[in-house]
Amino acid sequence: MPSTTAGSPPATSGPASDPTAPEPHPHPHRNPTRWLVLGVICLAQLTVLLDNTILTVAVPSLTKEMGATTADVQWMLNAYSLVQAGLLLAAGNAADRYGRKKLLALGLALFGAGSLVAALSQTTGQLIAARAGMGVGGALLMTTTLAVVVQIFDDEERPKAIGLWGAVGSLGFAAGPLIGGSLLNHFWWGSVFLINLPVAVIGLLAVLKWVPESKNGTGDRPDLVGALLSTLGMTGVVFAIISGPGHGWTSGRVLGSGITGLVVLAVFAVWESRFPYPMLDMHFFRHSRFVAAVAGGILVAFGMGGSFFLLTQHLQLVLHYDPLQTGLRMTPLALVIVVLNLTGVGARLMGKVGAPAAIAGGMTLLAAGLAMIALLGAHGYGGMLAGLIVMGAGLALSMPAMANAIMSAIPPEKAGVGAGVNGTLQECGNGLGVAVLGAVLNSRFASLLPAVATGAGSLPAALQLTRTPGERAAVQDAFASGVQSGQLVGAAAVLAGGLVSGLLLRRAERSARQSAA
Numbered sequence: 019m020p021s022t023t024a025g026s027p028p029a030t031s032g033p034a035s036d037p038t039a040p041e042p043h044p045h046p047h048r049n050p051t052r053w054l055v056l057g058v059i060c061l062a063q064l065t066v067l068l069d070n071t072i073l074t075v076a077v078p079s080l081t082k083e084m085g086a087t088t089a090d091v092q093w094m095l096n097a098y099s100l101v102q103a104g105l106l107l108a109a110g111n112a113a114d115r116y117g118r119k120k121l122l123a124l125g126l127a128l129f130g131a132g133s134l135v136a137a138l139s140q141t142t143g144q145l146i147a148a149r150a151g152m153g154v155g156g157a158l159l160m161t162t163t164l165a166v167v168v169q170i171f172d173d174e175e176r177p178k179a180i181g182l183w184g185a186v187g188s189l190g191f192a193a194g195p196l197i198g199g200s201l202l203n204h205f206w207w208g209s210v211f212l213i214n215l216p217v218a219v220i221g222l223l224a225v226l227k228w229v230p231e232s233k234n235g236t237g238d239r240p241d242l243v244g245a246l247l248s249t250l251g252m253t254g255v256v257f258a259i260i261s262g263p264g265h266g267w268t269s270g271r272v273l274g275s276g277i278t279g280l281v282v283l284a285v286f287a288v289w290e291s292r293f294p295y296p297m298l299d300m301h302f303f304r305h306s307r308f309v310a311a312v313a314g315g316i317l318v319a320f321g322m323g324g325s326f327f328l329l330t331q332h333l334q335l336v337l338h339y340d341p342l343q344t345g346l347r348m349t350p351l352a353l354v355i356v357v358l359n360l361t362g363v364g365a366r367l368m369g370k371v372g373a374p375a376a377i378a379g380g381m382t383l384l385a386a387g388l389a390m391i392a393l394l395g396a397h398g399y400g401g402m403l404a405g406l407i408v409m410g411a412g413l414a415l416s417m418p419a420m421a422n423a424i425m426s427a428i429p430p431e432k433a434g435v436g437a438g439v440n441g442t443l444q445e446c447g448n449g450l451g452v453a454v455l456g457a458v459l460n461s462r463f464a465s466l467l468p469a470v471a472t473g474a475g476s477l478p479a480a481l482q483l484t485r486t487p488g489e490r491a492a493v494q495d496a497f498a499s500g501v502q503s504g505q506l507v508g509a510a511a512v513l514a515g516g517l518v519s520g521l522l523l524r525r526a527e528r529s530a531r532q533s534a535a
Contacts, residue, residue: 051228052170056179058224060186062126063163065217066156067190072198072210079207080145090142096260097146101153102160103445104253108245110161110438111297115240118162118169118434119231123222125158130218137208157441164437168425169232178365180425181418185359189352196349199342234431244297247286252442254279259449267457298435302428306529310522311423312443314377317515318384318416319447324455324508325388325409328501329402331459332391335477336498337399350403354410355417364414373419374523380416381516384409385509392505396498416516423523455504463500468492 073095080086080094113121132152139145164183171179201209258276265271290296302308326348333344358364368376387409394401421440428436467480468489474480480493 048172048175052175052179055170055229056167056182058221058228059122059163059166060183061217062122062159062221062225063183064186064190065126065129065214065221066159067187068194068197068214068217072194072213076198076202076207076210079202080142083207084142084145086142090146092260093146094142094149097149098153098156099445099449100253100256100260101150102156103256103442104249105154105157106161106441106445107248107252107298107435107438109157110165110434110436110441111241111245113158113162113165113434113437114234114432117231117233118165119225119229121158121434122162122166122229123225125155125162126218126222126225127155128152129155129159130215130222131155133211133214133218137211139208160441161434161437164421164425164440165433166229166232168430168433168436170230173426176425177368177418177422178362180421181359181362181364181414184417184421185356185414189356193352194345196342196345199345203342241290241293241295241297244286244290244293247282247289248297251279251281251283251286254282256445256449259446259453262453267453298439299432305427305526306522307423307526308427310519310526311420311427312439313522314381314416314515314519315420315424315440315443316447316450317512317519318381318413318420319444320451320454320515321381321384321388321508321512322413322451323448324451325391325505327452328455328459328504328508329391332395332402332498332501332505333399336396336494336501347399347402348406351406351410351413354407355414358411358414359418364418367415368419368422372524372527373423374520374527376419377416377423377523378516378520380412380414380419381512381519383412384416385412385513385516387412388505388509388512392502392509396502420519451508455508458507459500459504461500462503463496466492466496466499468496 081091084090086094109121109125129152132148132155136145136148136152139148164180167179167183168176197213198210201213254275256279258272258279261269261275262272267273287300290298291300303312329348330344333339333347339347364376371379387405387407390405390408391402392405395403395405424440424443425433425436428439463477467474468484470485470489471480471483471493474483477493477497480496481490484490484493
């Protein structure tokens with residue numbers, strides 16, 4: 019980086035207006051390797067997001083080859099997300115304090131080591147422990163990748179950079195089942211973890227070589243109590259959300275962990291408001307822009323997590339596709355997001371219409387896509403395909419705008435904490451979406467079951483109780499109606515969230531302009 023600042027004159031003794039001198043760079047303060055760094059960041063992010071979905075297709079193999087029980091499978095899937103969600107805020111704060119590059123490299127190393135241990139696991143307990151270790155690495159990666167993007171891109175380029183960062187996330191989500199299904203057709207279940215190793219190693223070497231170090235150099239004391247409280251509180255809440263559908267929302271396990279988590283988070287909020295160097299400055303919640311972005315982020319994740327949960331059930335249990343075929347049929351959504359963000363369409367639209375309109379418009383498209391799938395895709399893939407394309411356009415427009423709104427509402431020196439807030443919203447929103455829309459599905463399904471299958475808790479259980487083709491058709495129709503109801507409830511929630519977030523953001527921007535004037 020040059021030693022002169024953006025506005026300083028060049029240190030030369032020649033004439034001030036030399037016609038042969040080259041034109042000065044319009045943005046001399048920009049990191050010349052910033053797009054290369056973004057590629058490295060996206061590679062690191064891809065490592066984490068592949069693992070979020072790649073394991074789902076390996077569940078039958080794990081059940082057969084390791085003798086895993088249903089509870090074991092749940093913990094294999096949830097140990098990762100539980101640890102990651104609990105540590106996001108603490109990981110973001112540590113990255114701000116000790117260096118985002120250091121923590122990014124550490125996250126890749128932990129994630130790669132955890133993947134190797136998982137692939138070589140001989141028992142379900144070993145695999146669950148390895149997944150928890152991978153969750154620690156995942157928390158570091160999810161916070162530091164976005165924080166580094168915020169640090170190296172200015173306000174003009176940041177929306178496009180965040181859009182590309184989000185596009186890689188969508189690509190990782192869609193590619194997970196496809197890569198996992200392809201590997202399992204030729205290799206044993208451990209191959210779905212070994213695929214992480216080359217990506218993690220290449221990403222680690224690239225981070226050490228090209229990513230610049232950045233941290234908050236104010237010398238604040240570490241907020242160890244805040245880190246502990248946020249981790250315990252988030253773990254309790256996320257554990258309740260994960261356990262609710264399987265154990266019942268009124269069970270002691272769910273109520274106990276949920277209430278404990280909320281109480282601990284309330285203590286965390288009080289502590290943060292009084293500690294002189296808080297991990298999460300509670301004054302952020304006094305800014306309407308931050309509150310609007312937070313509310314919108316939760317509802318986008320709510321609609322996205324719940325809709326994907328319903329979509330996979332729709333494709334497999336209603337339209338009868340196998341897991342690999344299901345993954346293939348969900349790729350149009352991810353491809354639309356990737357194409358729109360790689361071409362910069364989302365960033366350009368946000369620049370023209372503003373963040374409030376981009377968020378409101380994108381979430382309206384997302385809601386419309388969900389409604390199209392519910393109403394047009396009930397009996398075939400053609401109507402669902404149209405809905406997936408519309409959903410992809412809505413997510414490509416709203417998600418980068420939402421992440422940019424959250425990160426721009428937080429000071430740059432707190433970028434890691436901002437990324438932690440963004441990641442926490444996604445985890446909680448996804449979990450709530452699955453829980454709430456799953457409850458709508460189950461309620462509608464139970465109310466429409468024929469008398470012979472009354473009380474059955476799942477589609478397979480209900481089908482086992484049927485005796486005639488007519489009863490089987492009635493059970494299938496009841497399940498399809500439950501999926502449709504859940505998708506429509508999700509669409510309504512996303513639409514309401516988009517309108518409210520857009521309105522709050524527009525009001526916040528208007529107030530800021532008036533204050534500046």
